[in-house]
Amino acid sequence: MKRVPLIGAVVAAGLVLSACGTADSTSPTSTTSGGMTTVKLQLQWFYQAQFAGYIAAVDKGFYKEQGLDVQLLEGGVDIVPQTVLAQNKADYAVAWVPKALASREQGAGITDVGQIFARSGTYQVAFASSGIKSPADFKGKKVGNWGFGNEFELFAGMTKAGLDPGKDVTLVQQQFDMQALLKKEIDVAQAMSYNEYAQLLEATNPATGKLYQPEDFAIIDWKTVGTSMLQDAVWANTEKLKDKAYQDQTVKFLTATIKGWAYCRDKPDECRDMVVARGSKLGKTHQLWQMNEVNKLVWPAAKGVGLIDETDWNRTVDISMNTRNQTGDTVLKKKPEGLAYTNDYMQKALDAAKAAGVDTVGSSFAPQTVTLTAGGA
Structure with a gap:
């Protein structure tokens, strides 16, 4: 692999956005013959337990309960999720906060609506x-x-x-x-x-x-x-958040996503199996380890899973603005402008999930002891 500057890949993604102009206002969503709304979620890497909550929400029918037919788009080395979202090729995307903020500064119209990982891994x-x-x-x-x-x-x-x-x-x-x-x-x-x-x-x-x-x-x-930064978050299209239908869809999407992550907290072995069934190249013991460690980054969630903590957000922004790489560049040139994040939709989703009997805090979560095997088989 080529060696690249600290922010080279992110800036390159931003330049692509600038060249393409603003995202088309036409949503990629559609309604199926069964009345379900098709929604595309761009993941930031290949299928693995890092995304188990979304996979579980699909496989256990939690999205369908909300009237959504969610299609997961697998990521990879050359896929920048926030760019896919900003170019209107997906409805939501999973991306690390610093990378997404750098893309925002380059013109990507995206908003953090769900901070699923509360801690850095x-x-x-x-x-x-x-x-x-x-x-x-x-x-x-x-x-x-x-x-x-x-x-x-x-x-x-x-x-x-x-x-x-x-x-x-x-x-x-x-x-x-x-x-x-x-x-x-x-x-x-x-x-x-x-x-x-x-x-x-x-x-x-x-x-x-x-x-x-x-x-x-x-x-x-x-x-x-003390230099950890916010990572996996659900990003939405900022311009579309002005539309009531997309707002409602976002709440429904987040409600089912909460249920998926709660399911994987309580049934990590089953979620491991769902991930493996998706065709992951990583073995079963490796995926169980990953499920266990990812759960540690999500749970417990003192104020409710997915809510953005202002202190953590501000630290991420501060490091992004003030830490220089080997060439003297920083991640961000200035503080994010506009609607960089909001807890409005996640709070509504948490209220809906709690009303449905979902434990959205996970205060009793206890990680497993996972025994790894050679090669993670």
Whole structure:
């Protein structure tokens, strides 16, 4: 993969938007012969438990209960969900907040209407034997990152530790796996708690002939460092939110989405199976680990799942405006303007879900203990 600047992929997406002009006001939704409204949701990656709540809402009929025939659009390396939404090729999209805000600044008319992940799942991981325990220890080291807008928390963490990302470390374009760390080609690697970190624990330690154990690694968690940023959110088309029919549809969509995520909180094994049945390339134990770790990012939700916390939002914006990458660029040039986020539709959805008997807080949620197997099979 090419090495790209910190915000290169996001800016490129914005330039595409600028070249195309504003989104067509015509909605891609349609009504089926059965009276169901077809709705398209663009995911930001391939099918995996990161999106289990949406998959469950489809498979268990929660969207259909709301009169919606929801079609999930699988993501990939070359798909920018917020661009698909802004270009009116989907009705809603799942995207990380910093990336989506950068696209907004470039002209994408999108609004965060549901902050499903309340917490960040991004780590940097090193071998415990390396002595790396904090961002300050990155100095002089080879630091892996994926690029494509995934490294904002890393740069903020290094900056907070007093490091100049352009001078004090060697930045290495990392593949979307952990092979470079396992081969010790880099000293510290980027990983999601629910995916790449598990890949390490599914790999065989050549020194023992057994799988690596958590104590073999040191984790730098951006939540602990204080530079975590908001990630998976449901984004809607800002212009369409002026329309009463789209407003009502958004509430219905979010109501069913809440039910899907609550279902996966309470029945993680079944949701794992639904994800695997979608054709995920990741194995069953890996997907169960992912389901468990994703649930930790969603639950408990003190004020109700999906509500945007102003403190978390402001921290994300502040880091996006003030953290510079190796070339001196920031994610955002100024604070988001217009309707960047709203809790109005999610609050109505929460009220509807609670009235239907759904636990929207999950205060009793307790994560599982998941035993990984070689290769996550």
